[in-house]
Amino acid sequence: MKYSEMFRIKRGDKTRLSKIDPAFTDGLADTVAVANRIKKHTERLHDLQYSLFAEGKRSLLICLQGLDAAGKDGTIVHVMGAMDPQGTRVCAFKVPSLDETNHDFLWRIEKQVPAKGEVVIFNRSHYEDVVVVRVHKIVPEAVWSRRYALINNFEKGLVANGTLVLKFYLHISSEEQLNRFQERLDDPMRHWKISESDYEERKYWKEYTKAYDDALRNTSTRHSPWYVIPSNNKWFRNLAISQIVVEQLESLKMKLPKPQVDMNEIRRKYHQALVEEEGKGN
């Protein structure tokens, strides 16, 4: 079964994150078992991004969401590592500035959507505006609950304009998060990243899960679905995400543009330039 079908959330579905196993690996043993498949996906991603860029008609927006240490940064390195830095861009949304909170929540998001031919990855996104603001009661329910429809309309507009919107929720267990915090504690190179809030936020695990349950269910639409990726194992996460991105990009059936010029005329010009070049040598 394709992972795009296996992990896709259907709108209105009653599936809860607590019922999805974050340690699922589809019977695969370890990173060695999937290395060849990942390598193939990676090469294909490289070519597909080239076609997207060359064609210049469609674009790709990937939204990554997940709790702390779920693997957003690692996914970016993995997916984007396959692509040409030209034509790809990462956008990390932090706590909004005063100017940003003085506008509607999509104002800063809209500025960052991909141009035709471009791949953009959102590291966190407008989904923080229905999750973190809800968990920490930064805005009232009357405000965040209306945002699902606003988000769906916004994304529908992107899709109508030729943007492929892929949204991945990186699903890890509470134990796995703690393992990853331990790794940070063990690595002095990463101590600067650690904050008190890493541990404080764990107290809201249930509230976050509830907020994500509702967000996924209300915003996983036909035009821009959510995929919940079992992410306790980084290698399985990379396999699943790369497979889905390849499959979805392939469904665009992109074609390289025809040459803008008469190729015979260009060959004639080339030979003329060659004769001139040789003339200089004498």
Next chain:
Amino acid sequence: MKYSEMFRIKRGDKTRLSKIDPAFTDGLADTVAVANRIKKHTERLHDLQYSLFAEGKRSLLICLQGLDAAGKDGTIVHVMGAMDPQGTRVCAFKVPSLDETNHDFLWRIEKQVPAKGEVVIFNRSHYEDVVVVRVHKIVPEAVWSRRYALINNFEKGLVANGTLVLKFYLHISSEEQLNRFQERLDDPMRHWKISESDYEERKYWKEYTKAYDDALRNTSTRHSPWYVIPSNNKWFRNLAISQIVVEQLESLKMKLPKPQVDMNEIRRKYHQALVEEEGKGN
């Protein structure tokens, strides 16, 4: 001798591009001879970009200039390929829009300079505004000739704010450009990129060289020097540029920030979280 010294243009220097050998390889035979050195530079670049990002105090701006097919795109893949896509960005300046030409030439450039912690590569830059506009007489001499001083002041401001500005002119011969056009003709995947102007622009080779001679000489300052990189051989170009970027980033003597938190307190919180996690298991 370090390539940063060997290829650096001194302000007011009378050196002409025509006197610099684009096929220079420092006595090195081929790509095999430099593979290990390039690999070391690449690994070092990865770590240095991590430090720049973590430190969040300085930034790096790389400007790439050169004639068509000089290797700007290839250099970007090479240099950026070593770095984390988060914290790095490529900015390709095309023909300015009407809104852009209605402002001063630096207006669109200033919007794209790197933030603290960020690496930005300019694929073409404000130097087009003293080169292409001069060659094609788009603005009069009275306008472009005043821009050298404006550019120097602009870049001085960037440096004063903690930006390392590295400018590379990728120097190829007229024959080598023709070789590379031939490669494009031989590769159907790249036919869409070919334009008549590739050959038309060759007629202005002398004018371009003259415009670059003046631009390099007038804007290679102590705070933001130009490096003219012999680029007929892609492997030598990669070696030289990666060596210079590594050396210059190392000169910043970056340090990872100290942890923002009391590490003992964090370890205590970690153990507490672990106890709670184990409690859940029972």
